[in-house]
Amino acid sequence: MAITNLEKYRKDLDALLQEAGGVQNSLSYSAFGHNDFYGGLLKQLGGDEKEAKAFIKNIKPFETVYQHWYSEALPLVRQILPDRLSDFIRLYEKPKSRKDITYESYRIEDACQGLRTTFGGTVKADAKAAIPLLAQQIAIVEAIKRRFESSLFDIKQLVQADVFDSELGGAQELLKNKYARAAGAIAGVVLEGHLKQVCDNHSLPKKSGTIAVLNDALKAANVIELSQHRQIQFLGDLRNKCGHRNVTEPTVEEVEDLINGVVKVIKTIF
Incomplete structure (x- = not known):
């Protein structure tokens, strides 16, 4: 286990x-x-x-x-x-x-x-x-x-982290089987969910749940640095490529970058 x-x-x-x-x-x-x-x-x-x-x-x-x-x-x-x-x-x-x-x-x-x-x-x-x-x-x-x-300890975030780990594991498994678009979509959902939680941690108002808006809100509040903001922008672009039907399909390498990037974000940004 x-x-x-x-x-x-x-x-x-x-x-x-x-x-x-x-x-x-x-x-x-x-x-x-x-x-x-x-x-x-x-x-x-x-x-x-x-x-x-x-x-x-x-x-x-x-x-x-x-x-x-x-x-x-x-x-x-x-x-x-x-x-x-x-x-x-x-x-x-x-x-x-x-x-x-x-x-x-x-x-x-x-x-x-x-x-x-x-x-x-x-x-x-x-x-x-x-x-x-x-x-x-x-x-x-x-x-x-x-x-x-203490019984007062709120384990919501830790439970959520377990869920995120499980979902990213599923995304990696899909990618191994060449389902790049589906794997990228799951990773994008995890990223969005984590950014929402980070905004809640810092009591930041959220106008919408999009990665771009959440990312900008965290940068404006100095929760994240410019380099982190740019990295999340990059991940958001990859997520959009996976979530929308485009002429160009997302590559395995791009989705691998997306998953690895999301793993880093959820482990380093709180």
Whole structure:
């Protein structure tokens, strides 16, 4: 039996929360340095030097483990807890209006770059300032986990995603059997349905359900970038070619591009 989107998100969340501990250890090791971190760890382990050394040996560079963790966590926050997305990003990205790096303006991105500022020989901000920021990001991911367990969680979008996956699977099967026009028509319906849901997610009014109108509405609201807008335009043109009888039939390659493009849209635009 194929894994559902709900099960996939739960599995991904469990992995992210398990990985978060390693990311925190990596940041602490980077922030406090080997001697201080080792001393604290040794106390926690009751003086077991062998275990402490083995533990430190497995710590990976913070910028590496964090970027992987952040890249995995960001889409989940965007999909499941969109009202906390701006907070999640703000904890990582350097403020565009920042004029000076202080403890208050320091961000996780600075820690990834190893930034450290001093004034008069005194440290103003270094990677230690990123420790509470990472803790807040992890708390947001934990909130997603709790939302899964809450009866208030609305699984409509996840169920819809399962339906879309199934329909696209049917489109791919039709394409394998050379029913290009029918396969393209199904992919177009999936694209239109997803764009409607994205508009609902952002409380955007929809004058009609056409791909072009939905696409323009999302671009006007800055939900999607120009490159994404153009890609959806391209997919909409292919869909129209499949949905209307023209002199030129849609090719297998064109419908394959349409299906692959729709798969990308439903996985990256929320």
